[in-house]
Amino acid sequence: QRAGSQNVTVYFIFSFILARGGPHLANPPTVIVMVGLPARGKTYISRKLTRYLNWIGIPTKVFNVGEYRREAVKHYSAYDFFKSDNEDAVKIRQQCALAALRDVKNYLTEEEGQVAVFDATNTTRERRDMILEFGAENGFEIFFIESVCDDPNVIACNILEVKVSCPDYQDCNKTDAMDDFKKRIECYRMNYQPLDPDQYDKNLSFIKVIDVGRRFLVNRIQDHIQSRIVYYLMNIHVQPRSIYLCRHGESQQNMQGRLGGDSGLSTRGRKFAGALAEFVEEQNLKDLKVWTSQMRRSIQTAEALNVPYEQWKALNEIDAGLCEEMTYEDVRERFPEEFALRDQDKYYYRYPSGESYQDLVQRVEPVIMEMERQENVLVICHQAVMRCLLAYFLDKSADEMPYLKCPLHTVLKLTPVAYGCKVESISLNVDAVNTHRDRPERGPSILIRRNSVTPLTSPEPNKKPRMEGLDDPIIREVTPAQLTLCSASHTTLALSTQVSHSYCPYIFTA
Amino acid sequence: MNVTEDSTEQCGNSLTRELTQNPLKKIWVPSSTNGLPERHISQRKVCMTNCPTLIVTVGLPARGKTYISKKLTRYLNWIDVPTKEFNVGQYRRECVKIYKSFEFFQPDNEEGLKIRKQCALAALNDVRQFLTDEGGQVAVFDATNTTRERRETIIRFAEQNGFKVFFVESVCEDPDVIAENIVQVKLGSPDYIHCNTEEAVADFMKRIKCYENSYQPLDEELDRDLSFIKIIDVGRRYLVNRVQDHIQSRIVYYLMNIHITPRSIYLCRHGESDLNIKGRIGGDSGLSARGKEFAKALRQFIQSQNIRDLKVWTSQMKRTIQTAEALGVPYEQWKALNEIDAGVCEELMYEEIQQRYPQEFALRDQDKYRYRYPKGESYEDLVQRLEPVIMELERQENVLVICHQAVMRCLLAYFLDKTAEELPYLKCTLHTVLKLTPMAYGCKVESVCLNVDAVNTHRDRPSNVNVLRTTEDALQTVPPHL
Numbered sequence: 001q002r003a004g005s006q007n008v009t010v011y012f013i014f015s016f017i018l019a020r021g022g023p024h025l026a027n028p029p030t031v032i033v034m035v036g037l038p039a040r041g042k043t044y045i046s047r048k049l050t051r052y053l054n055w056i057g058i059p060t061k062v063f064n065v066g067e068y069r070r071e072a073v074k075h076y077s078a079y080d081f082f083k084s085d086n087e088d089a090v091k092i093r094q095q096c097a098l099a100a101l102r103d104v105k106n107y108l109t110e111e112e113g114q115v116a117v118f119d120a121t122n123t124t125r126e127r128r129d130m131i132l133e134f135g136a137e138n139g140f141e142i143f144f145i146e147s148v149c150d151d152p153n154v155i156a157c158n159i160l161e162v163k164v165s166c167p168d169y170q171d172c173n174k175t176d177a178m179d180d181f182k183k184r185i186e187c188y189r190m191n192y193q194p195l196d197p198d199q200y201d202k203n204l205s206f207i208k209v210i211d212v213g214r215r216f217l218v219n220r221i222q223d224h225i226q227s228r229i230v231y232y233l234m235n236i237h238v239q240p241r242s243i244y245l246c247r248h249g250e251s252q253q254n255m256q257g258r259l260g261g262d263s264g265l266s267t268r269g270r271k272f273a274g275a276l277a278e279f280v281e282e283q284n285l286k287d288l289k290v291w292t293s294q295m296r297r298s299i300q301t302a303e304a305l306n307v308p309y310e311q312w313k314a315l316n317e318i319d320a321g322l323c324e325e326m327t328y329e330d331v332r333e334r335f336p337e338e339f340a341l342r343d344q345d346k347y348y349y350r351y352p353s354g355e356s357y358q359d360l361v362q363r364v365e366p367v368i369m370e371m372e373r374q375e376n377v378l379v380i381c382h383q384a385v386m387r388c389l390l391a392y393f394l395d396k397s398a399d400e401m402p403y404l405k406c407p408l409h410t411v412l413k414l415t416p417v418a419y420g421c422k423v424e425s426i427s428l429n430v431d432a433v434n435t436h437r438d439r440p441e442r443g444p445s446i447l448i449r450r451n452s453v454t455p456l457t458s459p460e461p462n463k464k465p466r467m468e469g470l471d472d473p474i475i476r477e478v479t480p481a482q483l484t485l486c487s488a489s490h491t492t493l494a495l496s497t498q499v500s501h502s503y504c505p506y507i508f509t510a
Numbered sequence: 511m512n513v514t515e516d517s518t519e520q521c522g523n524s525l526t527r528e529l530t531q532n533p534l535k536k537i538w539v540p541s542s543t544n545g546l547p548e549r550h551i552s553q554r555k556v557c558m559t560n561c562p563t564l565i566v567t568v569g570l571p572a573r574g575k576t577y578i579s580k581k582l583t584r585y586l587n588w589i590d591v592p593t594k595e596f597n598v599g600q601y602r603r604e605c606v607k608i609y610k611s612f613e614f615f616q617p618d619n620e621e622g623l624k625i626r627k628q629c630a631l632a633a634l635n636d637v638r639q640f641l642t643d644e645g646g647q648v649a650v651f652d653a654t655n656t657t658r659e660r661r662e663t664i665i666r667f668a669e670q671n672g673f674k675v676f677f678v679e680s681v682c683e684d685p686d687v688i689a690e691n692i693v694q695v696k697l698g699s700p701d702y703i704h705c706n707t708e709e710a711v712a713d714f715m716k717r718i719k720c721y722e723n724s725y726q727p728l729d730e731e732l733d734r735d736l737s738f739i740k741i742i743d744v745g746r747r748y749l750v751n752r753v754q755d756h757i758q759s760r761i762v763y764y765l766m767n768i769h770i771t772p773r774s775i776y777l778c779r780h781g782e783s784d785l786n787i788k789g790r791i792g793g794d795s796g797l798s799a800r801g802k803e804f805a806k807a808l809r810q811f812i813q814s815q816n817i818r819d820l821k822v823w824t825s826q827m828k829r830t831i832q833t834a835e836a837l838g839v840p841y842e843q844w845k846a847l848n849e850i851d852a853g854v855c856e857e858l859m860y861e862e863i864q865q866r867y868p869q870e871f872a873l874r875d876q877d878k879y880r881y882r883y884p885k886g887e888s889y890e891d892l893v894q895r896l897e898p899v900i901m902e903l904e905r906q907e908n909v910l911v912i913c914h915q916a917v918m919r920c921l922l923a924y925f926l927d928k929t930a931e932e933l934p935y936l937k938c939t940l941h942t943v944l945k946l947t948p949m950a951y952g953c954k955v956e957s958v959c960l961n962v963d964a965v966n967t968h969r970d971r972p973s974n975v976n977v978l979r980t981t982e983d984a985l986q987t988v989p990p991h992l
Binding site (some may be wrong): 314362 | 762763794
């Protein structure tokens with residue numbers, strides 16, 4: 001039996017049955033239900049949490065009822081749509097919620113989803129009871145995440161960042177949009193029944209996030225995944241900050257085209273370290289934390305910065321096992337099957353006596369958690385590690401992760417903005433070898449089974465409400481009311497920030 | 511941006527300082543040119559701040575405060591955060607040699623109040639010494655601390671000394687839970703050594719009453735600027751306020767994962783492997799004939815234990831998986847449970863290690879916990895790797911973990927509160943199952959030998975650990991093998 005293929009085959013079988021980090025197949029799927037008035041960060045939390053869960057290998061998807069509504073009601077007129085006595089609207093909104101739940105069910109039962117995030121206000125007991133019944137009927141665990149916030153500054157800030165530029169308000173100016181949205185919130189507030197841990201909701205599993213994480217109330221955590229979700233929510237924050245990712249300077253092994261090892265910097269690598277020091281100084285950051293791995297080349301790079309830095313073993317480069325310090329040519333000659341297997345599925349492939357990208361994700365997860373807690377951080381790491389981290393921040397799938405471009409001597413500056421991450425790529429103009437190997441052309445490949453431990457990109461939010469099969473197939477379009485709120489001179493709102501579209505497709509959702 | 515004074519000549523210079531690798535831990539550090547210790551690099555540890563933390567328990571008697579204190583202390587020490595608990599009740603027992611009755615605790619007993627306050631202050635004094643002079647990072651101040659006044663005193667004390675404060679309050683009104691607590695830990699306390707059960711219980715209930723009237727629980731509004739976690743009904747609900755930093759976040763996560771449901775944890779190694787027989791370390795070999803016999807014996811043992819809902823965990827190495835396979839039940843593979851990576855020494859015999867790397871071999875004997883194999887791992891690395899396993903073990907109920915010698919030592923050290931010095935020398939023999947059952951404040955251990963012969967793989971610390979020792983001295987404690 002060939003050792004290499006055995007390694008992978010056995011791995012596939014076992015990882016299908018019971019692999020650590022992924023949910024057990026016997027575990028019921030979970031529906032996370034968001035609760036809260038508009039502009040409380042529900043969608044922000046939904047998207048971020050989904051990104052995290054997918055990255056650690058738990059197939060998760062967001063179902064945003066607002067989007068279903070936008071599909072159903074092509075043109076948003078004014079806040080009146082959300083009045084509780086607007087019968088037509090109430091009916092449409094109910095149907096949208098049901099359509100979304102139907103898609104949730106489909107995702108969790110037919111599409112191998114493990115967690116669905118039901119992103120809507122869900123502010124009434126009636127609505128939540130309906131969802132609980134839906135969960136009970138289908139054998140889904142239900143976990144509520146409620147966001148409670150009464151700080152007017154926070155709310156105004158949210159509205160400016162994500163509401164004012166949303167499709168609902170594309171024909172309005174900022175002030176009008178803000179005004180309409182506030183009235184929208186009032187429509188909900190009257191009927192808002194917060195989760196009540198003492199009486200009505202004392203048997204439900206939920207977390208109440210109060211004042212953007214100042215306080216949490218956690219009730220009846222049932223299982224591992226809920227415990228991880230709570231830990232994650234308690235570590236994230238919304239303070240503005242930037243994360244800088246780069247690799248160590250070019251190393252001697254890099255120049256020789258060798259994998260791994262623990263060599264020092266080449267001359268050009270040292271030059272990069274100096275350039276990095278200048279770059280960091282120019283950025284003029286408050287309290288920058290600098291993290292390195294425990295490998296010589298990343299530490300040497302940090303040394304040039306003349307600032308305190310922390311070494312993390314978890315940031316060490318992927319262990320290439322028996323292939324350490326070989327060139328790709330060597331590997332192809334000595335271990336041709338290994339070489340082929342790696343090209344076939346670079347994410348899952350584990351070097352003999354070494355690691356896989358999947359192992360890396362698990363190893364690096366505590367670093368991600370700590371990065372969430374921190375503010376300005378510069379991480380000086382390695383190619384595979386940087387790909388893992390980048391995949392987390394930019395919501396890349398397991399398939400894409402091993403092929404992300406992380407060239408030497410280039411710094412990526414990530415700044416959280418709206419629901420995603422702005423990326424700036426800064427080349428420090430010091431030459432280096434290219435260590436990137438593109439995905440080879442696919443030959444006949446084995447079918448990769450998407451099992452529960454594959455990180456997925458958070459799937460495209462489902463937009464189309466399934467109207468077939470509803471009791472009332474004909475949805476009367478709400479007659480567009482007069483655009484009383486919007487002034488004649490509609491100014492299309494520019495994006496509040498510039499974004500590189502290739503990285504962040506999700507800007508408009510609310 | 512900080513610029514250290516002794517490196518001004520490096521500014522604007524693209525050359526970087528020389529790095530040397532610490533021979534024991536294999537950590538790269540800049541070689542210090544002027545003999546001064548390098549201040550500005552650090553290895554990632556859990557507590558990265560210089561600010562020690564004072565954890566303060568809050569709650570009526572028999573609410574699990576001491577249980578939480580001890581468990582938390584054990585966990586923090588295991589993840590390498592020097593922690594110590596200070597139980598004011600102990601100080602009181604030192605002071606008032608003989609406990610008479612609950613009347614000592616009555617709120618109008620002036621003598622009693624004076625003594626209790628003194629004890630609290632004495633404990634705080636020791637806290638200060640531990641955190642300031644003895645290199646402690648976390649102190650757990652275990653007392654009722656039920657009044658706002660007492661808590662104010664503590665907060666002022668902490669401010670004066672530059673400590674962060676984090677409160678852990680346990681609130682519980684379930685009479686069954688309280689009764690069970692009293693039975694498990696109060697009846698056996700020195701206070702009640704001369705009482706029978708009914709007397710002890712009656713007295714203790716009255717003691718609780720003494721505190722109840724003046725109890726001011728932590729309040730969402732009044733205490734909104736404090737950092738705390740309120741644990742309600744043994745973990746059914748938590749209120750978490752203003753977590754300040756990483757260590758508090760870890761503490762909260764830990765507290766939210768522990769439970770007190772009775773259960774047992776079974777730890778054992780894989781069956782004897784082919785490499786074990788040859789006296790070689792590491793590798794990924796299969797079971798020997800005797801190892802396979804052990805696997806069968808293990809199956810019988812598990813069945814005889816009649817365990818409800820047993821989870822079985824293995825590493826991703828062949829020998830543990832083969833062992834689990836014989837059980838005929840579902841099992842989960844954890845890469846985190848893989849044996850310590852011996853790097854360049856993988857699959858070598860001790861004799862060969864001594865021959866090829868005598869200095870490494872000696873360094874390992876000098877500090878087996880922190881020693882990292884070249885291109886491999888240390889016990890210290892293992893603990894970090896195993897922390898998620900421990901966290902999940904806390905969440906679970908009945909679990910059987912089939913792992914490896916070094917890994918099992920790490921897990922055992924966590925459950926039995928062993929120090930870093932003791933950990934690498936814990937005896938974890940092949941073909942023996944350790945059954946751990948949480949009890950009172952600790953863990954009961956039953957060692958079950960399954961009566962299948964195996965080689966001994968335990969190597970004690972030799973008396974001579976000098977790098978210049980003779981081969982004979984180095985190999986003095988190597989166990990026999992083929």
